[in-house]
Amino acid sequence: MKTCLVWLHQDLRLSDNPALYHAAEAADTLIPVYIHAPQELEPWAPGAASRWWCHHSLSTLQQALHARGSRLIIRRGASQDVLQRLIRETGAGAVYWNHRYAPQAARRDAHIAAWLRAHDIEVHTYHGNLLYTPGSVLTKEHKPFRVFTPFWRACRQQGLGAPPLPVPQRLGECRLASEAVEALALLPDIPWHHGLASSWRPGEDNALEQLQGFCDAALAHYDAGRDRPDRLDTSRLSPHLAFGEISPRQVVSAVLNAFMDHATQGDSMDRFLSELGWREFAYHTLHHFPYATDTPLNPRFEAFPWRDDKALLRAWQQGKTGFPIIDAGMRQLWHSGWMHNRVRMIVASFLTKNGLQPWQTGARWFWDTLVDADLASNSFNWQWVAGCGLDAAPYFRIFNPVRQSERFDPHGDYLRQWLPELAQLPLPWLHRPWLTPADVQHACNVRIGRDYPAPILDLNSSRKRALNLSRQLPCVTNA
DNA sequence: TGACTATTCAC
DNA sequence: TGAATAGTC
Numbered sequence: 492m493k494t495c496l497v498w499l500h501q502d503l504r505l506s507d508n509p510a511l512y513h514a515a516e517a518a519d520t521l522i523p524v525y526i527h528a529p530q531e532l533e534p535w536a537p538g539a540a541s542r543w544w545c546h547h548s549l550s551t552l553q554q555a556l557h558a559r560g561s562r563l564i565i566r567r568g569a570s571q572d573v574l575q576r577l578i579r580e581t582g583a584g585a586v587y588w589n590h591r592y593a594p595q596a597a598r599r600d601a602h603i604a605a606w607l608r609a610h611d612i613e614v615h616t617y618h619g620n621l622l623y624t625p626g627s628v629l630t631k632e633h634k635p636f637r638v639f640t641p642f643w644r645a646c647r648q649q650g651l652g653a654p655p656l657p658v659p660q661r662l663g664e665c666r667l668a669s670e671a672v673e674a675l676a677l678l679p680d681i682p683w684h685h686g687l688a689s690s691w692r693p694g695e696d697n698a699l700e701q702l703q704g705f706c707d708a709a710l711a712h713y714d715a716g717r718d719r720p721d722r723l724d725t726s727r728l729s730p731h732l733a734f735g736e737i738s739p740r741q742v743v744s745a746v747l748n749a750f751m752d753h754a755t756q757g758d759s760m761d762r763f764l765s766e767l768g769w770r771e772f773a774y775h776t777l778h779h780f781p782y783a784t785d786t787p788l789n790p791r792f793e794a795f796p797w798r799d800d801k802a803l804l805r806a807w808q809q810g811k812t813g814f815p816i817i818d819a820g821m822r823q824l825w826h827s828g829w830m831h832n833r834v835r836m837i838v839a840s841f842l843t844k845n846g847l848q849p850w851q852t853g854a855r856w857f858w859d860t861l862v863d864a865d866l867a868s869n870s871f872n873w874q875w876v877a878g879c880g881l882d883a884a885p886y887f888r889i890f891n892p893v894r895q896s897e898r899f900d901p902h903g904d905y906l907r908q909w910l911p912e913l914a915q916l917p918l919p920w921l922h923r924p925w926l927t928p929a930d931v932q933h934a935c936n937v938r939i940g941r942d943y944p945a946p947i948l949d950l951n952s953s954r955k956r957a958l959n960l961s962r963q964l965p966c967v968t969n970a
Numbered sequence: 971t972g973a974c975t976a977t978t979c980a981c
Numbered sequence: 982t983g984a985a986t987a988g989t990c
Contacts, residue, residue, distance in 0.1 A: 718971085832971090833971085836971070840972095875971095884971080884972085885972090887972080887973085888971090888972050888973085889972070889973070890972065890973085891972075891973060891974090894972085894973070895972090954973085954974090
């Protein structure tokens with residue numbers, strides 16, 4: 492009789508879950524375990540929005556396992572202690588899991604794997620949440636790629652991987668006691684989660700449904716639609732991927748099927764796949780440079796004179812900067828735990844370049860407020876915008892929030908959705924309310940400076956300031 | 971996966 | 982006078 496533990500974490504799914512699948516093949520008795528140990532992930536323990544999602548994701552996984560006669564065993568405490576206790580209680584001889592890549596988690600897992608093996612417990616680990624194994628995609632000089640395009644080309648040359656695994660046929664019974672999900676106290680005390688609940692449906696079944704809906708509708712014109720925050724043309728799979736309710740292999744597989752079945756443009760498919768490629772690039776980068784969560788990948792930026800402006804930061808966080816596209820994005824984030832990717836770039840450029848606030852500050856706010864908060868992607872993308880990341884936006888690429896707003900929200904629908912106080916403003920002014928003539932303001936029942944803030948900074952001079960500071964960065968040769 | 975500015979060319 | 986283009990940060 493062989494008893495196997497499956498140590499689940501950010502792979503809260505039954506399908507295409509290699510750890511679960513292979514454990515089910517090998518085990519007479521299978522015990523799926525989730526260990527709540529946020530203290531082990533500090534200083535990057537999950538933020539408030541993530542905890543909300545986690546609560547619901549665990550609940551649905553619990554139900555899904557229950558429906559198949561199994562049970563999710565939830566425990567709290569130090570991971571090693573919990574595993575040790577479970578092994579003693581059950582006589583388990585093997586532990587299965589899918590790799591975690593956040594530096595703190597990866598270190599802990601490596602330590603625990605060594606400890607288990609030293610105690611003659613089998614350890615089986617899998618790369619179930621990535622398409623390519625971090626560390627396995629290298630340049631000819633066996634160094635990490637620092638530019639996306641050749642990285643992704645090298646990945647694609649390896650193929651898109653094996654087809655997804657099915658849900659294991661036989662999970663078997665599990666009679667251990669579990670803590671209730673509620674005992675983990677993941678839900679916020681303030682009634683902040685109403686916005687999240689009305690925006691999202693966590694869980695594996697919903698993730699698969701979301702994927703199929705995207706492939707049937709928006710994927711065909713993704714190349715053009717993806718940049719429009721006023722439309723629902725992105726996949727919105729990010730939180731499902733972040734919690735492993737769906738695997739990137741399943742996403743790839745569905746996208747390829749859609750391409751075969753209907754006339755999805757190759758451009759759109761390649762563009763969408765390359766977004767998964769950026770996700771891979773971020774994970775591989777964090778694998779090679781685990782300090783990248785807090786330290787610029789380009790050492791020139793260690794000397795950058797970031798400012799500390801609490802008032803500016805607060806205005807940005809609250810969506811009260813006076814720039815509609817910034818404020819709409821930040822309010823969308825606060826309300827729904829998510830922001831359109833185009834808008835993420837705009838608000839990040841605004842905070843770091845116009846506002847000169849450190850990218851780490853912005854990354855931390857996103858970490859706490861995003862339901863899709865993902866340490867690899869979040870750190871990587873903030874570094875990218877700030878100009879200190881790999882294959883980063885050059886320092887001179889500074890978004891103008893008004894131009895971006897006009898280009899990507901041409902009818903102002905996105906702005907009106909999130910800024911009701913401006914909803915009556917007609918079009919040229921909606922993107923630049925501070926220039927609205929007094930009589931128009933009066934007719935539209937809004938007074939700028941009273942009902943909606945005047946701009947907290949000057950775009951022109953702050954842009955020049957950022958350019959000057961960037962130009963002055965010392966040259967550090969990157970041997 | 972920018973924006974700004976000067977310059978040119980067609981009215 | 983405005984669109985298109987090139988050069989610069």
